[in-house]
Amino acid sequence: MMAVTEWKGIFPALTTPFTANDTIDVALFSKNIHAQLAAGVNGLIVGGSLGEAAVLTLDEKQILLQTAAAVSNRTVPVLLNIAAATINEAIQQVELGTKNFVSGFMLLPPMRYKSDERETIYFLKTVAEATSLPIMLYNNPVDYGTEITIEILEALEPIANIVAIKESTRNVTNVSRLKNHFGNRFSILCGVDTIAAECFMMGADGWVAGLVNAFPKETVALYQLVKAKRYDEAVALHRWFLPLLELDIHPKLVQYIKLAQMVTGLGSTYVRAPRLVPEGAEYEQLLQLIHHAIATHPGLPKF
Template identity: 55%
Template sequence: MEVKWKGVMPAVTTKFTDNDSLDLEMFRLNIQAQLEAGVHGIILGGTLGEASTLKEEEKGTLIKETVKLAADKVPVIINIAEQRTDDAVQASAKAAEYGAHGLMILPPMRYKATDRETMTYFKTIADSTHLPIMIYNNPVDYGIEVTLEMFEELLECGNIEAVKESTRDVSNVTRIRNKFGDRLKILCGVDTLAMESMLMGADGWVAGLVCAFPRETVAIYELIRSGRLSEARQIYRWFMPLLELDISPQLVQNIKLAEVATGIGTENVRPPRLPLSGAERQRVLKIIDEAMASRPVLPEYKPAYP
């Protein structure tokens, strides 16, 4: 199916059982909650998905399960974050074989590549696949910035279509739009800047806290889309303490605790990650508990149009 790079695309967590195998029952429950809320795509195998700890067969299982659940209602995107270019090409081919509809690609993270090396890496992957691609631009966490000048060359590859914009500079949305118009779709990748980015013209939101709060997340997007800004702002203000849990090295543990609170996840993480403990666990639980106690009643937000 065609990937329309817009709307809310959850970067879903990977669910594990107490004995560290894939918890497909809970995974299916969460994906179903996302689809019922009205998300516009599903992204697998990112940081939130603990991709670096997943075996190849586990990634394949998750893609195939999600493709089956999505049933061509929304596209399924897989994250590519391999260190070797050959491995990234092979992972892209496997994603297509398993039925994924698109790719989100990170630059190599364990080596601070030059601009030329980064572009060659991206272009080699793009030239190897028919799948559409979203470049993940996150210099804050991953140390490599994909500049506008780099995008100008990368867009020579017809299947590079979108950017997950995580520079944390909202004005970059305007710079991208001024330079490339609609040729490069923009999805905000920072939960705490989502509304601001969409008001400045971003096409959507690759979201984290959506894993626990899918309806609230989609409501914000749809209300903005329909011009109901006051209603969107009210939900966003309630959401902000939770959204700040996404901009933390422990974002996986934080968001999984939130999933427990809403009944669509467990807090099991895969080592070397460990569940939160002590004062930090209590701090996060307090934020979640306060949000649950004041959780807003949502207006009807789903559009009558597709």
């Protein structure tokens, strides 16, 4: 197990590659992890929304965790996302991660039910207290319906192993609200690709990134440029990157990012039903966007 000593930098929400036979493509998953590590990412997240967690079995999640640990040689933290409808299901996933030596967890409020404040606190508190490993709360009311509010975080603040927040409300001002209210009690990681640069400017500590699966070096460079206060270069890179980053906020983000991975050689387009691979005009428009971005690449800065 590699301890999460700092919740900073780039944490890819890894896609889950499948074969034509709908099994985990371990070789392709390994190839992507190698590319992420070579680019300088700071951690790896398995089984997130982008990883198609809802359609993975516990055995498949174990394959992904074991592969991530083996390929990375535990040189960076490996986190398991917990997206569960019940506390028992969530604790099963805690046990799975612990058995496979994860460094920590990313935790969503209960799935498929919009819990109220008291229910959300009870769920998150109970799951957090089932482990001593560090936890990053995943705040994504846009896609999942339940917001982890300031008031909920106040109730959870005494729980020592809740240490970070993946901020995915799509409201960049929340970074400042959280910093104003809690200081450095929680690390803040941007969870929305399109506003990552703005979040860094306002003090976000890192980025749980999506397009990093297809463009790892560019993602790391954008973070490093802002943190180094090389703003002109950061703005230029961000403006080039934005049409690609917008794939992350589409309902079909999994299909679209996997298509980008296929083009850059880091993945395939296979998805698990009910998702289907884009086709026709939709497919051609996406390919055109991705190829145009590659053709107009501004080059990467030197550090």
